[in-house]
Amino acid sequence: MANVQVAIRVRPLNARESADGGRLAVQVEDKLVRIKNAKLDGRTDGAVDSREKLLEFCFDYCYWSVDPAEPHYASQEEVFQDLGVSVLSGASEGYNVCLFAYGQTGSGKTYTMMGTPDSIGLTPRICQGLFRSEDTFPDGQNSSRVEISFLEIYNERVRDLLRGGEQKKRASLRVREHPEKGPYVQDLSQHVVSDCQQAMDLLKEGIANRITAATHNHDASSRSHAIFTIQYTQAILENNLPSETVSKINLVDLAGSERADPHYCRDRLTEGSNINKSLVTLGIVISALAQNSQMSSSCQSINSMASEGDGSTVGSHSSSLSGGGGGGGGGRRHCFIPYRDSVLTWLLKDSLGGNSKTIMIATVSPSANSYNETLSTLRYAAHARNIVNKPRINEDAHVRLIRELREEIDRLKSMLLSFEMRNPSPSLSDERDGNLSDIVLQNELKVEQLTKDWSESWRDKKELLEQYSMDINRDRAGFLINSLRPHLVTLDGDVLSTGVVFYHLREGVTHIGPQEQFEEPQIVLQGSASCEIQNHGGVVTLRPLPGCVCLLNDREVTEPCRLAQGTVITLGGVHKFRFNHPAEAAVLRERRRASEGGLTCTYNDLCPMTPDHSVKEVNLQGQLGACLSPSEEPSARQCVEEQQCYVESLRQEIQAEQRRAERELEREQAHLRQQHSEIQQWILQEKRRLTTVEQRITQESGLQADLISRTPPGARGKSGVRLSGRSDSRSSVPRRKGQEEGGAGGATKASRPLPFR
Numbered sequence: 056m057a058n059v060q061v062a063i064r065v066r067p068l069n070a071r072e073s074a075d076g077g078r079l080a081v082q083v084e085d086k087l088v089r090i091k092n093a094k095l096d097g098r099t100d101g102a103v104d105s106r107e108k109l110l111e112f113c114f115d116y117c118y119w120s121v122d123p124a125e126p127h128y129a130s131q132e133e134v135f136q137d138l139g140v141s142v143l144s145g146a147s148e149g150y151n152v153c154l155f156a157y158g159q160t161g162s163g164k165t166y167t168m169m170g171t172p173d174s175i176g177l178t179p180r181i182c183q184g185l186f187r188s189e190d191t192f193p194d195g196q197n198s199s200r201v202e203i204s205f206l207e208i209y210n211e212r213v214r215d216l217l218r219g220g221e222q223k224k225r226a227s228l229r230v231r232e233h234p235e236k237g238p239y240v241q242d243l244s245q246h247v248v249s250d251c252q253q254a255m256d257l258l259k260e261g262i263a264n265r266i267t268a269a270t271h272n273h274d275a276s277s278r279s280h281a282i283f284t285i286q287y288t289q290a291i292l293e294n295n296l297p298s299e300t301v302s303k304i305n306l307v308d309l310a311g312s313e314r315a316d317p318h319y320c321r322d323r324l325t326e327g328s329n330i331n332k333s334l335v336t337l338g339i340v341i342s343a344l345a346q347n348s349q350m351s352s353s354c355q356s357i358n359s360m361a362s363e364g365d366g367s368t369v370g371s372h373s374s375s376l377s378g379g380g381g382g383g384g385g386g387r388r389h390c391f392i393p394y395r396d397s398v399l400t401w402l403l404k405d406s407l408g409g410n411s412k413t414i415m416i417a418t419v420s421p422s423a424n425s426y427n428e429t430l431s432t433l434r435y436a437a438h439a440r441n442i443v444n445k446p447r448i449n450e451d452a453h454v455r456l457i458r459e460l461r462e463e464i465d466r467l468k469s470m471l472l473s474f475e476m477r478n479p480s481p482s483l484s485d486e487r488d489g490n491l492s493d494i495v496l497q498n499e500l501k502v503e504q505l506t507k508d509w510s511e512s513w514r515d516k517k518e519l520l521e522q523y524s525m526d527i528n529r530d531r532a533g534f535l536i537n538s539l540r541p542h543l544v545t546l547d548g549d550v551l552s553t554g555v556v557f558y559h560l561r562e563g564v565t566h567i568g569p570q571e572q573f574e575e576p577q578i579v580l581q582g583s584a585s586c587e588i589q590n591h592g593g594v595v596t597l598r599p600l601p602g603c604v605c606l607l608n609d610r611e612v613t614e615p616c617r618l619a620q621g622t623v624i625t626l627g628g629v630h631k632f633r634f635n636h637p638a639e640a641a642v643l644r645e646r647r648r649a650s651e652g653g654l655t656c657t658y659n660d661l662c663p664m665t666p667d668h669s670v671k672e673v674n675l676q677g678q679l680g681a682c683l684s685p686s687e688e689p690s691a692r693q694c695v696e697e698q699q700c701y702v703e704s705l706r707q708e709i710q711a712e713q714r715r716a717e718r719e720l721e722r723e724q725a726h727l728r729q730q731h732s733e734i735q736q737w738i739l740q741e742k743r744r745l746t747t748v749e750q751r752i753t754q755e756s757g758l759q760a761d762l763i764s765r766t767p768p769g770a771r772g773k774s775g776v777r778l779s780g781r782s783d784s785r786s787s788v789p790r791r792k793g794q795e796e797g798g799a800g801g802a803t804k805a806s807r808p809l810p811f812r
């Protein structure tokens with residue numbers, strides 16, 4: 056059980072307050088805050104109780120940040136040293152922790168939680184502290200993982216502050232509740248970060264996406280509640296005893312409460328009423344929780360008094376407590392907590408009365424003009440201080456089992472020892488002694504095995520995290536997985552298959568194929584498709600195996616073949632993979648950047664498909680050679696050398712391809728030459744035939760003219776031509792050249808095929 060810790064921070068007077076005379080209404084002394092009602096100061100009529108003039112509240116921490124020149128001025132660092140360090144220590148022990156800032160608009164919540172570039176606030180300091188604490192463990196003993204998400208609640212809708220794209224940023228997300236893990240936001244992006252800078256970048260990105268607007272009190276007022284969540288997973292192996300915990304750190308900057316102003320536009324009024332609604336719900340939740348906690352503690356004290364009186368045991372005392380809220384306390388029932396009445400309280404359910412260590416920092420203005428708002432904040436905060444939470448260490452179930460078994464072993468061992476001491480006679484103790492020893496031995500074996508399993512599984516997870524930098528939704532659309540090792544990605548042709556599979560190509564040989572073909576295939580495939588991939592110091596070679604058709608970029612290979620970045624491997628016509636070589640790709644990307652568009656190093660560019668690839672290949676080789684410098688990392692140099700070997704082999708392939716292409720060209724040219732001479736001959740023949748036809752036409756025309764002139768007019772037909780004895784339709788109609796002569800003209804051309812295709 057732990058009470059919510061409450062801190063108060065008083066900010067400096069702002070320009071408006073100073074201009075108004077700068078009268079102060081708040082005083083701070085150690086853990087006490089006093090607030091004076093200046094309006095009642097002048098009244099001496101006795102109607103006013105002096106207690107109304109000066110009210111006093113006690114809190115866990117009080118910070119006076121009004122004037123840096125004053126001796127008890129509390130800086131950002133001082134606030135961090137109390138509250139931030141408390142957050143970090145809670146998280147490092149495996150507890151969920153929540154720190155939220157509450158206060159009137161313009162009272163300094165965002166300044167305290169986020170700070171300014173010159174004076175950073177609690178959230179960035181906590182991120183720094185988180186990564187700093189990681190360095191305190193000796194190498195190899197601990198390992199951790201930090202995931203970040205950032206959301207805002209605006210007009211009762213949840214928005215992801217770290218999601219790219221305008222549309223996605225505006226999309227509202229749904230809040231759901233997991234039976235064990237509690238409320239969560241569906242589809243909220245999670246970002247794995249490996250250093251403080253990455254966390255800071257996300258924080259800045261989220262802050263920039265937050266909705267702000269000008270209000271009476273504040274020019275850049277946050278109009279939404281912002282929740283920055285760090286999920287911190289730690290694994291430690293100390294003295295062969297594992298521990299694995301997951302803690303959630305919620306850092307909340309609430310929107311400021313403000314009185315509604317009728318001069319505001321409708322949107323601003325709706326916004327304000329939603330802010331106030333959620334803050335009122337928060338107030339109701341806090342009050343109800345405080346009431347329940349007080350009721351429980353009074354039950355506890357009544358029961359403990361009763362148990363002292365009748366001498367009952369601790370067990371019966373606790374059971375009477377757990378017997379329900381209404382058990383004691385004069386029959387009063389525990390209040391219902393309306394968590395679901397606002398999105399804010401629903402999401403903070405665990406932080407308020409649940410599994411979390413919670414700190415509230417209430418920010419106030421010192422000005423007498425803000426008396427009412429400050430008093431309301433102090434009352435709100437005083438209520439919150441009564442809330443009792445039930446934080447517990449979020450331990451991994453396996454680790455808990457190991458710990459419990461170890462405790463059991465210790466208990467059995469001590470039983471064994473005391474049994475031996477009480478029964479020195481060997482005959483009597485031998486049998487029981489043996490039984491206990493067996494149990495101890497069995498448990499020790501179990502613990503040993505479990506510890507081994509856990510260590511291996513954590514090592515695997517850790518290794519995986521180191522190999523992959525995995526970022527969910529960071530790249531705007533989905534997962535971005537960056538691996539540093541050569542790997543395969545499945546390209547599944549089955550439309551019904553979902554999910555993407557990565558296979559690391561470890562140093563040595565990776566067997567790919569059906570279960571029965573290899574003793575231990577690392578990549579199991581259905582059917583008969585198989586091959587071996589060798590990775591020797593980053594040089595990756597595929598060896599096709601008999602009985603399986605193996606294609607690299609759709610070209611069949613039968614001999615071992617060096618794999619290049621981006622190669623598509625097809626095995627047995629069904630299984631497709633894309634090969635990625637991150638180191639090779641990095642070097643090639645670097646070269647591409649250096650050449651400013653001179654080179655596009657995809658596999659297809661490197662492949663000798665057309666003669667002009669040789670130009671690119673030479674270009675590539677020139678760049679690789681030129682880029683080698685002594686200052687380059689050995690691995691990069693090695694990679695460049697490998698690239699040069701690879702380029703050399705490509706160059707030879709290109710030359711062979713060119714020679715093949717030249718031979719092909721020569722054959723094609725000979726064929727064309729032959730066709731050309733055939734056409735020439737055909738044209739010549741046709742010309743000759745035409746000349747003959749023309750000569751015949753001329754002859755026949757002469758004959759006809761002669762015939763007509765010699766025939767008497769009475770013997771001529773209607774057409775003026777006397778039909779000869781030979782029935783020749785060709786001579787009975789006027790002729791058009793080329794049409795009539797035995798079809799030898801155009802018709803012949805169409806019906807006679809050309810001598811080429």
Ligand SMILES: Nc1ncnc2c1ncn2[C@@H]1O[C@H](COP(=O)(O)OP(=O)(O)OP(=O)(O)O)[C@@H](O)[C@H]1O
Pocket residue numbers: 065066067069120158159160161162163164165166167171273275276277278309310311312418
């Ligand atoms: N402790 C402080 N020291 C110096 N300046 C402060 C302090 N607290 C607040 N301020 C200044 O007061 C102004 C308002 O502070 P801040 O933006 O943090 O208010 P807020 O409570 O977050 O307001 P809102 O709820 O409207 O967003 C800012 O200019 C901030 O720099």
